[in-house]
Amino acid sequence: MSTTAWFILIGCLMLARGLAATSIARLPFTSSMAYLGVGLVLGPMVLGLFSLDLVEQAPLLETLTEIAVLISLFSAGVKMPVPFSLARWLPSLRLAWLSMAISVALVTAFACLVLGLPLGAGILIGAILAPTDPVLATDVQVRRPGDSDHLRFTLTCEAGMNDGSAFPFVMLGLGLLGYQDAGNTGWSWLWHDLLWASAAAVALGVAGGALLATLGWQLRGKDPKHEVLDDLVGLGLIAVVYGATTWLHAWGFLAVFFAGVALRQTELRLAGAPADQQGLLQAEEVHAGSAVKPQESQVPLTVSAESLVFKEHLEHLSELTLVLLLGGAVSQAAWNWRSLGMALFLLLVARPASVMLGLISSNTSLRLRCMAAWFGVRGIGSVYYLCYAINHGLPAGLALELSHITIVVVMVSIVAHGISVTPLLNRYWRD
Template sequence: MSLAQWSLFVGALLVTMVLAGTLLGRLPLSSAMVYLALGWLLGPQGVDVLRPDPLAHAHLLERLAEGALLISLFAVGLRLGVPLSDRRWRLPLRLAFVSMATMVAMVTAVGVWMLALPLGAAVLLGAILAPTDPVLASGVPSDGGSHPDRLGFSLAAEGGLNDGAAFPFVMLGIGLLDLHDLGSGLVRWWSIDLLWATAGGVAIGGALGAATGRLVVHLRSRHQEAVGLDEFLGIGLVGMAYGVAQICLASGFLAVFAAGLALQRVRERPRPDTRPLDAAAGLEGHSYDTLATHSHHASATMRDSVQAFNEQLERLAELALVLVVGAMLAYAQPLPAAWWFVPLTLMVLRPLSALAATTGEGLIGSQQAMIGWFGIRGIGSVFYLLFALRSGVDGALADTLVSLTLWTVAASIVAHGLTAQPLMQRYLRTRRRAGARHDPDERPS
């Protein structure tokens, strides 16, 4: 297709999504399902204008997936307003680490015993498929604020955390395939890839997010400087957090997520003897410059502006990545094992891994079931697949990883897209009948 034809297609697609957005909201369909189908139609098995061969173009596709993942992780961090001291964080932390490690272990066992994969390849497959997706989970409510629904908050926070938490296991699998130095007795792996990558990523991102946010709020509220260009602020913070973390051998994904969390928590610094602007007037009664430089509103204005722009980027990233995934399905060989491996992963292994993390958390039955089901696989799995291919995985093993990963992601997009709306409606009805506006565990500690 020529540039003019691509321009026409992309423009028509974006306008159509706007016009059909309300209709899609009434149907048990997600936007990702539409993008996936369109991607398949554009790929080699359709009109053959999009050929994202994951083996031939691993480096370029990895960068595309990486950028989309960074945008989504920062956006999720900005949305999660629950205080870090609140015990509601305990569940997503257990899901992101306990559940993910359990998932890696179970997929590894299946890979070795049922797929006859080498241990390193089985660990790598488990690590690729362990992360859940914070973007494609949009059918599950993950509203912000300090008192969100526990289900939506836990799934969104899990998706934001475990994309970075999967990195050590990916490196372990690659190392066991002799494609990465694990060190004598795995010393380099557990000290650098596991402990430092995790702790360092969170520390670097949190420090940069907090420092940058506080500096901007100070300059705006005290000196009326650094006003505007909030779009640059968000993208710049993502770039700084990721870049510093990667240079320091820490997790760039956790750094970007932590930067979003930290920026969300930058507080106002009111001047003495001043009071907030009239709340009744809201944004309609005051200009952006007035709100951005007022000591009672500078932080909220900065955060809301950055978040609004980043959410638009997130939607465009979802469109681009899922279109590519749809076209990439043509390169996923229809392995016989995929017919049983994909449903096993989504319907058995995910609920079991979630059970390991949710036991003792005081969840009601519907919450337990929903968390077990909504382990949506997406951009993180695609990124780590491409990372493994670029790291030197090739041959029959590469074909197996491509097939099982892409078919799992595609099945997840379809299955979870079809079920998100009806299951959420049922869940909310159950909650209303139970008369529980909030769980006992949702109160701050």
């Protein structure tokens, strides 16, 4: 397809998505399913107007998916309820770390025992498929600051953390495959990739978010008043925190999520928010307050709320582009028993088992556990990890097989979860 054709296609999809937003919300399918359908029709599966070699284009796709996940993780962090409560976060912490590790173990066993992959490749595909997606799962995640629904909070918080918590297992898989420049094994992996990189990421993210919140608040409180370009500042925080964390060999995804959390928590503490108030300063209220001078507004301006709308627009654009490209990356060769078997095993066995085991003896209801066990949406994060592994030296044959498995799993997840999200959530909230 020519550049002009791409402009027309993307523009038409954006127009259709924007104009039909209300109608899509009522229908039993998601916008991701529509983008995927267009990609499949235009791609090699049907018309063959364009195709994407995921292995060959791995460097480009790694960058695109990296940016998309970073923006989505920051947005998820900003939407977390205020104030922070360990009791409320504990189920999500267990899902993001314990359940994720169980999922990696189960997928590794399936990959080695059923598909015949070596241990390193089994761990690698387990880590690639383990994280739930913060980009494609917006229908089952927190939609705005102040959303107090326990299910949405649990799934959003899990997705915000497990994109970072899966990284140590990616490195372990690469290390076991012999790529020591990318991954460690043994005590070195335990100490550096798992403990240091995770703890440092959380610390750097919290410090960066809290520091920016304090600085922005002080600037706005000075006389004469200072204008703060919140959209630009939010993107700057993502870039600085991610860059600094990566430079220190820690997990940048985890750091960006906690930077968003700390930014919002600190801003609302400085604003004097009541300790028991769970949702504050929704984007609509903040923009309404922006129409008057800051000193006259009843709603204090914050970087987190002001920049959130812009970040969500970027999320929608990245979802459209990447899912469309995903449809053009799948071929008939990818639809084999190995890929479909992994997809069914992950969605019907590994995800439910890992959630039930991870939340055992927790304060969550059985209904919430069942919903969380099903809505483990896979998507852009898995594509990022796949491209990361390919770019660190996977041999062509293994890279192609893992690509086929990942693409099919993501596509099955988009369709299965997209069809079921509206009826299941409606029944969940009605009951």
